[in-house]
Amino acid sequence: MRKHLLLPALVILACAFPALPAASAADAAASAPSFVDGKLELPTDYRQWIYLTSGFDMSYSAARTADHHMFDNVFVDPSSWRAFQATGTWPDKTVLVLETRGAQGRGSINQGGQFQDGDVMGLEVHVKDTARFAGQWGFFAFNDKTPAKRLPTGSDCYSCHEAHGAVDTTFVQFYPTLLPLAIARGTLSAAYTVEEKKP
């Protein structure tokens, strides 16, 4: 993993998170968030979790400042994904991972567009732990596999997710397979519902 994490663009991307819920006890335990001295351990097997979506060069400001293209891929632990299927919202112990990856244009037989390369440029994690966190959710950014401290609650991530997240402070509006479930279950946040009605 490259060591130049927490570039502004990545902090912005961290805010592109959604959230999900839980199934069998064994399954939930296997993917439950693990803390050491109050720091979150990196869930190293997240690429075997449930994939939610990918974005390309997503940004919350109209002016693009990055000098390179990027993909972001979002995964959720399987237990919480199953709970979301049943309820349209996230259970306690939900873990979402946002992986930011470098993009390449020319390579092998590709002549146009972009594909993902081997460089993981950032890993950020959004955890629901109602007993541990005021506000229920915590954000974490990893530079490497070292356990990470929770980002301060004054970080933009928290206020942005609160104000704009479609479901339980998470960006389900960007997860095409989950948004219909949330609509069907009536779990969209009031703030998001009002925002979407604006012309």
Add this chain to the structure above:
Amino acid sequence: MRKHLLLPALVILACAFPALPAASAADAAASAPSFVDGKLELPTDYRQWIYLTSGFDMSYSAARTADHHMFDNVFVDPSSWRAFQATGTWPDKTVLVLETRGAQGRGSINQGGQFQDGDVMGLEVHVKDTARFAGQWGFFAFNDKTPAKRLPTGSDCYSCHEAHGAVDTTFVQFYPTLLPLAIARGTLSAAYTVEEKKP
């Protein structure tokens, strides 16, 4: 799913496939390809399989002809993914799914770049079945959930994958977590190795 499949761009995308191998018997049986009257049944649970990568507007020709942006997401059955971890190549009964999805720019708080929307524009499947197929692999394109006939062996997919696929006629060169395994295991195809050495 939209019903305008098999546009040229999608057929081209179908060729962006890689391939993988198998683990526990129960697991392998759960995700093994299923045929009805010689037609492949759509594996409807592929979004719960292992995610391999996404591309954005990928194309094999320099001239872009599509009038809209697209993402493609690739998944492989978990059993075959585990076999690939151990061997660097794909087992019999490997199933790879390429999902093509529409892209949106402006939406919710996104101001730049693109995110995936709810429209699945195409589903194409690459299956390894050594007893069933001359050449070991078959390609299938789905318009809906109706079982699909194998694409004719004269289709460009077959010759392109044979000529350019990094591992066992599959495009592992575009799967960032698998390519290092193939390199480590020495499973890269001779054709790909020669191609990559060209200046």
